[in-house]
Amino acid sequence: MTPRNPRDIERETRPPRVGVLSLQGDFACHRRTLEALGVETIRVTLPADLDRLDALVMPGGESTTMLRLLESTGLRGPLASFVASRPVLGTCAGLILLAREADGLPFPTLGVLDVSVLRNAYGRQIDSFSAPVDVAPLEGPFHAVFIRAPRLRRVGEGVEVVARRDGEPVGVRSGRIVGLCFHPELTQDLRLHRWFLEQVAGIELPASAESMARGEGAA
Numbered sequence: 001m002t003p004r005n006p007r008d009i010e011r012e013t014r015p016p017r018v019g020v021l022s023l024q025g026d027f028a029c030h031r032r033t034l035e036a037l038g039v040e041t042i043r044v045t046l047p048a049d050l051d052r053l054d055a056l057v058m059p060g061g062e063s064t065t066m067l068r069l070l071e072s073t074g075l076r077g078p079l080a081s082f083v084a085s086r087p088v089l090g091t092c093a094g095l096i097l098l099a100r101e102a103d104g105l106p107f108p109t110l111g112v113l114d115v116s117v118l119r120n121a122y123g124r125q126i127d128s129f130s131a132p133v134d135v136a137p138l139e140g141p142f143h144a145v146f147i148r149a150p151r152l153r154r155v156g157e158g159v160e161v162v163a164r165r166d167g168e169p170v171g172v173r174s175g176r177i178v179g180l181c182f183h184p185e186l187t188q189d190l191r192l193h194r195w196f197l198e199q200v201a202g203i204e205l206p207a208s209a210e211s212m213a214r215g216e217g218a219a
Contacts, residue, residue, distance in 0.1 A: 016203045019044040019053040021079075023069040025061020025093060029185040033193050038206035047078035055087040055201040058094030060147065060183055063119065066093055067107040076107075083112050087176040087201035089193075095179035096150055113177050114156025121151035133170055133182065135163045137195050144170070144182035152181065176200060 018034050020027045022043040031041045034057070042049055044056065070076040082088070083098065090098040090113075099109050101116040122129075128148065132141040144165070152169045155161060163171025163180065170181040178200055184192040197203040 015040040016054050017042060019056045021058045024065050025059045027059045030057045030059050033185045037190060037194055047075055050078055050082050054203055058090040058097055060092030063093040063096040064106055067105055071107060080110050083110055089196045090179045091183055092149060098179055113174055113179050114159050115152050115172055116154035118151045118153045120148050122146055122149045131165055133163050133165045137162060138191050143187060145186040146182050149181045
């Protein structure tokens with residue numbers, strides 16, 4: 001009999017464990033959403049925090065500040081290794097950090113998602129808005145919040161568009177990587193996080209969290 005991977009055995013005996021990059025930005029809102037789905041969350045601020053995670057969320061915030069903090073904390077290298085092989089959801093600034101190309105940054109992006117991103121493309125904080133978006137993996141529209149949101153000016157070949165606003169791409173997926181221009185964690189609608197955890201990361205959620213997430217309305 002082939003010996004079982006200790007990592008697989010550990011996953012079967014503990015709750016799903018998802019990290020949230022917590023250097024700067026709205027990481028607390030992502031943690032609340034994930035915990036509502038029955039997931040154990042880990043604040044990722046140092047390289048050791050990436051150990052034994054089933055997936056990672058990279059939140060919105062200031063992409064320039066995040067990149068500087070990745071350098072100063074020594075987290076950039078371990079994070080780059082993680083996102084190159086493990087499931088990750090990037091929202092707003094998180095999408096920018098994952099992108100292959102983005103404008104006006106002090107350090108290179110992680111470059112694992114073949115898209116080009118225009119930062120702050122919808123204007124300043126005062127120009128923030130919410131609007132329904134069509135999300136292909138979900139049943140029905142998702143009411144999305146856009147705050148100093150980036151725009152996808154190029155989507156690479158092989159990258160799937162999973163969300164559109166008025167026909168324009170606002171969400172993409174490439175294998176285990178999902179990038180969104182908007183903030184799903186700022187609503188009460190759990191469906192996008194649930195989809196990422198179950199269908200992208202392959203995480204089995206507790207039955208109670210599954211029923212809670214199904215059909216949850218937007219705030």
